[in-house]
Amino acid sequence: MRRVGILLSGRGSNMMALVEQARGYEVALVASDKPDAAGLAWAVERELSTFALSPKGIGKLAYEAALDRALREAGVEVIALAGYMRLLSDALVATWRGRIVNIHPSLLPKYKGLDTHARAIAAGDTVGGCSVHIVTEELDGGEVLGSAKVPILPGDTPDTLAARVLIAEHRLYPRILSEFVNR
Ligand code: GAR
Numbered sequence: 722m723r724r725v726g727i728l729l730s731g732r733g734s735n736m737m738a739l740v741e742q743a744r745g746y747e748v749a750l751v752a753s754d755k756p757d758a759a760g761l762a763w764a765v766e767r768e769l770s771t772f773a774l775s776p777k778g779i780g781k782l783a784y785e786a787a788l789d790r791a792l793r794e795a796g797v798e799v800i801a802l803a804g805y806m807r808l809l810s811d812a813l814v815a816t817w818r819g820r821i822v823n824i825h826p827s828l829l830p831k832y833k834g835l836d837t838h839a840r841a842i843a844a845g846d847t848v849g850g851c852s853v854h855i856v857t858e859e860l861d862g863g864e865v866l867g868s869a870k871v872p873i874l875p876g877d878t879p880d881t882l883a884a885r886v887l888i889a890e891h892r893l894y895p896r897i898l899s900e901f902v903n904r
Contacts, residue, residue: 723902724749726797728788728805733760734887735803735824735894740767742895746902750795752788754807770795776807785813799902802856803894811858821856822901824894826886828868829854833861838879838886849873849882851890853897867897 723746727736730753737760740748751764756773764771772791776784792800802823814821827837829852841849850870855863869889873882 722747724796724798725801725898725902726750726752726792726795726799727801727803728752728754729758729760729803730755730806731758731760731804733758733763733804735890736760737763738891739801739803739895739898740764740769742891743899744895745899746799749797750792752791754784754805760804781810785810789813789816799898800856801894801898808860809856814856814858819855822853822866822898823856823861823863824851824853824890825861826851826883826890828852828870829861829865836879838882841873842877842879842882847873849886851886851893853894853901866901867893869893 725746725748727739727748729736736751748769750770750772751761752772753761754775756775761771761773774784774787798820800817800821802821827841828850832840838849848870850868852865852868854865857863871886871889
């Protein structure tokens with residue numbers, strides 16, 4: 722069984738989907754750069770191993786060194802970013818080359834970065850979605866492992882579209898992660 726470490730910064734709904742639909746992998750660690758992240762509390766309640774540390778005050782280098790140590794100590798083989806809103810350093814990406822995946826709320830290569838739903842609506846797109854990709858040094862630029870399309874409806878706001886895409890994320894991510902760790 723492959724051991725996965727999940728990194729999150731917020732409510733952690735994708736982490737919950739990865740935990741609840743785990744097949745072919747087990748969640749060995751849930752880690753956050755935000756010690757008060759809602760998702761972290763959920764993981765603690767579930768008695769999952771957790772790690773929380775803010776880079777504030779100690780700097781990115783020391784923060785990532787501690788994170789890397791915690792991941793290794795937990796026996797993590799693959800890292801899944803799930804709403805982790807911080808850029809990993811090139812050094813950390815290189816250390817874990819090809820073993821970090823991320824879910825992004827757009828049909829990559831469209832709309833890398835932030836505000837994906839607002840940009841899709843502003844462009845007049847009729848289809849949006851989400852993608853799971855390998856993390857490289859290029860923001861949202863690594864190989865796409867799988868994606869799911871979602872209709873953009875007349876009158877959609879970034880919030881209504883985000884809610885529809887999130888449902889697709891929760892279906893897509895566990896399936897693609899399972900395929901990835903066992904490929
Ligand atoms: C998700 O929509 C995820 O795709 C997005 O943040 C949300 C996190 O929600 N990720 C990014 O924008 C990454 N750049 P969650 O905390 O409930 O999983």
